[in-house]
Amino acid sequence: MSGVSVQARVEQVYRQDSRRILATLIRLLGDFDLAEEALHEAFFVAVERWQRDGVPDNPRTWLVSTGRFKAIDVLRRRARFAASRPLLIAQAEALEHSDWSDDDVEDDRLRLIFTCCHPALAADAQVPLTLREVCDLTTEEIARAFLCAPATIAQRIVRAKAKIRDAKIPYQVPTFAELPERLDSVLRVIYLVFNEGYSASMGAELTREELTREAIRLGRLLMELLPEPEVLGLLALMLLHESRRKARTSSSGELILLDEQDRSLWDATMIAEGCALIERALGLDGFGPYCLQAAISAVHAEASTAAQTDWAQIVGLYDVLLAGVPSPVIELNRAVAISRRDGPLAGLTLIEAILARGDLQDYHLAHSARAEFCRQLGRVTDARAAYERALALTRQAPERRFIEGRIKGLE
Amino acid sequence: MKYLCLVYSNEKQLHSLPESPRDEECMAYAESIQGSGRMLAAEALESVQTATTVRMRNGKMSITDGPFAETKEQLAGFYLIDAKDLNEALQVAGHIPAARVGCVEVRPVRQLNLER
Secondary structure, eight states, X not given: OOHHHHHHHHHHHHHHHHHHHHHHHHHHHSOHHHHHHHHHHHHHHHHHHHHHHOOOSSHXXXXXXXXXXHHHHHHHHHHHHOTTHHHHHHHXXXXXXXXXXXXXXXXXXXXXXXXXXXXXXXXXXXXXXXXXXXXXXXXXXXXXXXXXXXXXXXXXXXXHHHHHHHTTOOOSOOOTTTHHHHHHHHHHHHHHHHHHHHSOSSBSOSOOHXXXXXXXXXXXXXXXXXXXXXXXXXXHHHHHHHTTHHHHBOTTSOBOOGGGSOGGGSOHHHHHHHHHHHHHHHTSTTOOHHHHHHHHHHHHHHOSXXXXXXXHHHHHHHHXXXXXXXXXXXXXXXXXXXXXXXXHHHHHHHHHHHHHTTTTTTOHHHHHHHHXXXXXTTOHHHHHHHHHHHHHTOOBHHHHHHHHHHHHHHO | OEEEEEEEEOTTTTTTSTTOOOHHHHHHHHHHHHHTTOEEEEEEOOOGGGOEEEEEETTEEEEEESOSXXXXXXXXXXXXXXXXXXXXXXXXXXXXXXXXXXXXXXXXXXXXXXXX
């Protein structure tokens, strides 16, 4: 094989399999940093060795095995200088005699996800750690996506890895008894990644597509490995939201509300996949909030115009959702659905009750919904005050322009 | 690996809420951990009002009344356990009866790095 095509093959294997190989190396070595070092050394050696001897039949197995030997070398090298020498030698020897088989590879990826989303890690570290280790985004890419300094992201990742090592957070898929709580944490991380991409919380752009793409990819991977109803539900929810991407913003980057979107721009393939998933999930035991939210999204997706939306069904789904997870944000969404079924006054009454008891005071969408109902009822002064409150709470440029447009429209 | 499970709770409420554990239940749980072979030590503590804090500064010992920090919840007891990893330690800690009214901080025990 020529040098160019070997190089291309190595790159292809890296793109396709580097996270699987890393996950297995982390299990074998019990150390994130050592595993990363071993991974890179293995790929480095592959370029030269595959050129000379040809590409092995199973490149992945070859790379894990080479990475493992490289790690043994590293431990031996460290042992020459370190005070904790006997420990390192023992570690290197244990590794030399350990067995591993290729059958565990898929489990290794699942282990890696559960470890990166372990609730014992700081909440603000779980997302960057998952994006770094499972999705192979660089620290700089993660920092850009979350509008943080790369040093901040790097520090969170370093601290999380230190806690994994020092508190001995195990590298394993949780037992059945632990699963509900641990799975929640994984789903939450994936949904946070998605939301940050779908509705960027600050900055000039409305969405950051690479984050939603990674979140959907994680959702698919998790479903492949662990087809629990809520896993299906989350994937369906993400697909149904993502299907509206093209319709959500105008060519000049302005926000377009669900009602005013050109539904022919919705991605029919994603909608079909999302609806099929949600149908499957609702037939299983143990569906929860992600499934219900996806079901609500599916009702929207099935209406060919905004006017044809089955609001009564949506209100019913919000009722079930609210009974399971009481939350003021869900109450707000239910109030909006009720206003569509029963008129703006019904919605306004509900929102004012939420605000009166002190909830959602600083949530811009509560104030813009209130403004919208006031506008529809002809209460211009109240509508303006509520829009202005919403504007003061919004940091994202297109959303600010949207609210400013609404205020102008009142005059 | 050894983990220290520190049981914190508002000591005024520890024994007075409907879900508060009785001493018999605490004892039974400690015995079950003992039975599983993971127990190294466990004790309940007297009220924080009995606490005294000592510091050594410039060779002089200073003694102050009370805990090292005044907090809403106080250290009420501890378990020193031997667990395979953090997940196992969290399972033991989460089922300590007082975790229903307070909380349990789980800390890995550090091996002292002694050079010969």
